[in-house]
Amino acid sequence: xxxxxxxxxxxxxxxxxxxxxxxxxxxxxxxxxxxxxxxxxxxxxxxxxxxxxxxxxxxxxxxxxxxxxxxxxxxxxxxxxxxxxxxxxxxxxxxxxxxxxxxxxxxxxxxxxxxxxxxxxxxxxxxxxxxxxxxxxxxxxxxxxxxxxxxxxxxxxx
Amino acid sequence: xxxxxxxxxxxxxxxxxxxxxxxxxxxxxxxxxxxxxxxxxxxxxxxxxxxxxxxxxxxxxxxxxxxxxxxxxxxxxxxxxxxxxxxxxxxxxxxxxxxxxxxxxxxxxxxxxxxxxxxxxxxxxxxxxxxxxxxxxxxxxxxxxxxxxxxxxxxxxxxxxxxxxxxxxxxxxxxxxxxxxxxxxxxxxxxxxxxxxxxxxxxxxxxxxxxxxxxxxxxxxxxxxxxxxxxxxxxxxxxxxxxxxxxxxxxxxxxxxxxxxxxxxxxxxxxxxxxxxxxxxxxxxxxxxxxxxxxxxxxxxxxxxxxxxxxxxxxxxxxxxxxxxxxxxxxxxxxxxxxxxxxxxxxxxxxxxxxxxxxxxxxxxxxxxxxxxxxxxxxxxxxxxxxxxxxxxxxxxxxxxxxxxxxxxxxxxxxxxxxxxxxxxxxxxxxxxxxxxxxxxxxxxxxxxxxxxxxxxxxxxxxxxxxxxxxxxxxxxxxxxxxxxxxxxxxxxxxxxxxxxxxxxxxxxxxxxxxxxxxxxxxxxxxxxxxxxxxxxxxxxxxxxxxxxxxxxxxxxxxxxxxxxxxxxxxxxxxxxxxxxxxxxxxxxxxxxxxxxxxxxxxx
Numbered sequence: 001x002x003x004x005x006x007x008x009x010x011x012x013x014x015x016x017x018x019x020x021x022x023x024x025x026x027x028x029x030x031x032x033x034x035x036x037x038x039x040x041x042x043x044x045x046x047x048x049x050x051x052x053x054x055x056x057x058x059x060x061x062x063x064x065x066x067x068x069x070x071x072x073x074x075x076x077x078x079x080x081x082x083x084x085x086x087x088x089x090x091x092x093x094x095x096x097x098x099x100x101x102x103x104x105x106x107x108x109x110x111x112x113x114x115x116x117x118x119x120x121x122x123x124x125x126x127x128x129x130x131x132x133x134x135x136x137x138x139x140x141x142x143x144x145x146x147x148x149x150x151x152x153x154x155x156x157x158x
Numbered sequence: 159x160x161x162x163x164x165x166x167x168x169x170x171x172x173x174x175x176x177x178x179x180x181x182x183x184x185x186x187x188x189x190x191x192x193x194x195x196x197x198x199x200x201x202x203x204x205x206x207x208x209x210x211x212x213x214x215x216x217x218x219x220x221x222x223x224x225x226x227x228x229x230x231x232x233x234x235x236x237x238x239x240x241x242x243x244x245x246x247x248x249x250x251x252x253x254x255x256x257x258x259x260x261x262x263x264x265x266x267x268x269x270x271x272x273x274x275x276x277x278x279x280x281x282x283x284x285x286x287x288x289x290x291x292x293x294x295x296x297x298x299x300x301x302x303x304x305x306x307x308x309x310x311x312x313x314x315x316x317x318x319x320x321x322x323x324x325x326x327x328x329x330x331x332x333x334x335x336x337x338x339x340x341x342x343x344x345x346x347x348x349x350x351x352x353x354x355x356x357x358x359x360x361x362x363x364x365x366x367x368x369x370x371x372x373x374x375x376x377x378x379x380x381x382x383x384x385x386x387x388x389x390x391x392x393x394x395x396x397x398x399x400x401x402x403x404x405x406x407x408x409x410x411x412x413x414x415x416x417x418x419x420x421x422x423x424x425x426x427x428x429x430x431x432x433x434x435x436x437x438x439x440x441x442x443x444x445x446x447x448x449x450x451x452x453x454x455x456x457x458x459x460x461x462x463x464x465x466x467x468x469x470x471x472x473x474x475x476x477x478x479x480x481x482x483x484x485x486x487x488x489x490x491x492x493x494x495x496x497x498x499x500x501x502x503x504x505x506x507x508x509x510x511x512x513x514x515x516x517x518x519x520x521x522x523x524x525x526x527x528x529x530x531x532x533x534x535x536x537x538x539x540x541x542x543x544x545x546x547x548x549x550x551x552x553x554x555x556x557x558x559x560x561x562x563x564x565x566x567x568x569x570x571x572x573x574x575x576x577x578x579x580x581x582x583x584x585x586x587x588x589x590x591x592x593x594x595x596x597x598x599x600x601x602x603x604x605x606x607x608x609x610x611x612x613x614x615x616x617x618x619x620x621x622x623x624x625x626x627x628x629x630x631x632x633x634x635x636x637x638x639x640x641x642x643x644x645x646x647x648x649x650x651x652x653x654x655x656x657x658x659x660x661x662x663x664x665x666x667x668x669x670x671x672x673x674x675x676x677x678x679x680x681x682x683x684x685x686x687x688x689x690x691x692x693x694x695x696x697x698x699x700x701x702x703x704x705x706x707x708x709x710x711x712x713x714x715x716x717x718x719x720x721x722x723x724x725x726x727x728x729x730x731x732x733x734x735x736x737x738x739x740x741x742x743x744x745x746x747x748x749x750x751x752x753x754x755x756x757x758x759x760x761x762x
Contacts, residue, residue, distance in 0.1 A: 013452035015445035016256075020229045023366065024376070030228045031263065031366025043338055046442040046456040122380070123229060125387060125450030126397070 173273030197239030223650020234447030243346030254446025263363025322502025370673030389658030412720030426486030478509025484535030501549030590722025
């Protein structure tokens, strides 16, 4: 059974340990600007929302990459960057509706689930991030997350 | 020693409007760790201890620790170190949020602020590019307005510290706020910033920090993480109810100071407890960076005349703005707390000063015509009015803006000031927690709970249970906690970690982060060195044995009732032992031998 990164934004406290853990694991430094997960924070609204790749089944970044540098593993569902093919053109950045793939230090970078042991999950105290088997979960939680995002967007427009 | 440190500081001369970068001496960073320790060392080396705290010759240091900005548990801290405007003693106020880490990502461990500008300025730092700019249109604005304006002007990713109108008007207990509601609260560090006419510092950093031994550091962090999650206070109490979980605990112990310490239990404690806050006004928790506890409370008073929104109140704040002033209305106390944050004032001293003035009024020392109102305990409207006026130095607020010690002295009843070395006590009546009494009397920054938190052993049984009503063993425990806290603060982590981890875990994180070969003994010796250095500064500033004391009420007026009924603080007995165990002489002065053992000869 494959696993997915599950996000419950309501449990997030905005401590950003996920950003620190991710950047240390994937960029070699405690460096939030290089983290592949980032907590969107609005202090006044007490709004904290961890933003990270959903590993979309119909990923726009994969579809639009002009050099085929992004591929989706059919067995695990993981979307990966093939560094040799990436020329940092930035099309994936604009293609992604969530802003969770970014060109950094010469290549496109995104969450690749730390090879099956996501470091952000290891450091998430309130349990806003979990990595669990997905039989029924992924679509449900993704829909819930998307629902919250939609509400927020609507609110922002009002 | 770099790795987790940047090894660099920024020296900003407000008088000359110059900004320059300087390397931090490696051997000093090793000997003082960083933050509070290193900042205190620089203040001792560069500031005449006799200087008026509001004189341009005083300096203000904003300093992170080596663990700030890493995955070290609760490593989101920075400290403001200076000669305190409230006390004239060494001051170091500690705050979390996101400012300290951002400063390090920009490439600096600390900022040294010197001189005073002729007109209001802001300091803007973007990845090693730092510049002073005129504070166009910001002077006079509240903390929230200032941060909003800076974000609009510079971009939303900047992390800011600023002072409010209280800091500008040199309210003696003005604080420095960051992330809107996190405060380097005590001793008037914000008044010193105001005296330099520096409205704000905004920083954006995109760089990173590394650990000297990444696998060992990760393991040390995860070990601390697991212990914090499993601990009852750090894993459940603070996350669920915030610091105000203490209201009921301390009230039941009979040491919840009420009406300027006239009683030890507040009849309306339940109405202002952490449980009630969680039930009635809590919107969401908010964590400082890298903190798994998230004790911060985003709250709102949704309707009525005290309507508002912000953060808190924390335990000490709800005490000062409710029990100490006899107010049982959670909405009013919360509103007063919001006003303190927006105007930029220490909630403890603000509330305690109103409480002192209320007792002076009720005892006839302050007249109604002077106060401009009936300054009686329990009046929620008067509380909110006085807090607002003191933050702007309007009317009688101008008198209150000097703090309780000066107010009590002005009206001829100095014994009604409930504090030590000019700083008001926080929310524990020492008559029923004797070790806390010793702590108040010996604290280098005056009445204070975060220098050696004796409530941990005396009430919370951490690291071991001690009888709160006994003097025995308190000196040794207080010294151990004071040394540990000094080293912990300097590392850049939050004091609250000590409810679940100790020197061993902290040393493991510090050693693997910096690569310096600290062990537990050396870590604690650094703490002792810092404590003695602070003491030396205070001696030079004019403090002596006579200042290591408590108000008459604590020493000779028995607690009127409750579990601590009939108790007073046997201070002399504990103090003798304290001086002796510290290796100080009978007048509380560090001996030559002690200073030599701590490599402090050059500082004396």
